[in-house]
Amino acid sequence: MKKEILKYLSKYTKITNELENAITENTFIKSFNKGTMLLSEGDVSTECYFLLKGCVRSYIIEKGEEKTVEFYTEEQVVTPSNYGKSTPSNYYLECIEDVIVSVGNPKLEEETFQKYPQLESLSRVIAEIIMAKNQDSFAKFKTSNPEERYLNMLKTRPELIQRAPQHQIASYLGVKPESLSRIRKRIFDKKVIS
Known part of the structure; x- marks a missing residue:
C-alpha cells in the first residue's frame, strides 16, 4: 500500500531515495470496516487520511436530516475542517x-x-491543487441545476453510482431521492429517443 502513496506523489514530484525512505518510515496504514465513523459531530479531529482503498462519506445533520457534503475515494485526501484545531x-x-x-x-x-x-513543500503544492479543484467543483455545483449536477457526476465520478446508496447521492446533489429518480428517468428517456 505504501507503493500507492509513492505512485500518487510521483505525479507531483520526482521521488528521490531520501523522499521514498521518508514516506516509507512515516506512513501508518490502517483499515476500517464499512460503517465505521472516522469522525462524528462534536469530535476534535486529530487525524487526516489519504484513501488507498474504499469510499468515505462526509455529511452533516441539519434539522434531523443527513446532508452529504462529499464522497472521498482512492487517491483523495480527507482532512476534516477542524483538523489539528482543537475545535x-x-x-x-x-x-x-x-x-x-x-x-x-x-x-x-x-x-x-x-x-x-x-x-512539506510537496504537501503545500498538493494542498493548493486540491483547494483549486474544490473551488472549481463548488462553483460548478452552485451554478448548475440538479440535472446538470447529476450529469457532471456521471462524467467526472461515475463510480459513485455503484458505490453509494441512491439516497446519499441524491443528498450530495442537493435533491430528494424521488427527484433523482425523475432526473435519471428523464436522462434515460432522452437517450432512448435520440
Whole structure:
C-alpha cells in the first residue's frame, strides 16, 4: 500500500531515495470496516487520511436530516475542517465501504516536515491543487441545476453510482431521492429517443 502513496506523489514530484525512505518510515496504514465513523459531530479531529482503498462519506445533520457534503475515494485526501484545531467538528466521516488509509496527525507531520523539508513543500503544492479543484467543483455545483449536477457526476465520478446508496447521492446533489429518480428517468428517456 505504501507503493500507492509513492505512485500518487510521483505525479507531483520526482521521488528521490531520501523522499521514498521518508514516506516509507512515516506512513501508518490502517483499515476500517464499512460503517465505521472516522469522525462524528462534536469530535476534535486529530487525524487526516489519504484513501488507498474504499469510499468515505462526509455529511452533516441539519434539522434531523443527513446532508452529504462529499464522497472521498482512492487517491483523495480527507482532512476534516477542524483538523489539528482543537475545535469540535460539525461534520461526520463515515466509511461507506471497507477502507484502507494512510493516517496522519499534526505531531507526526511537524516531525516529518522538520526532518524532510521537501515533504512539506510537496504537501503545500498538493494542498493548493486540491483547494483549486474544490473551488472549481463548488462553483460548478452552485451554478448548475440538479440535472446538470447529476450529469457532471456521471462524467467526472461515475463510480459513485455503484458505490453509494441512491439516497446519499441524491443528498450530495442537493435533491430528494424521488427527484433523482425523475432526473435519471428523464436522462434515460432522452437517450432512448435520440
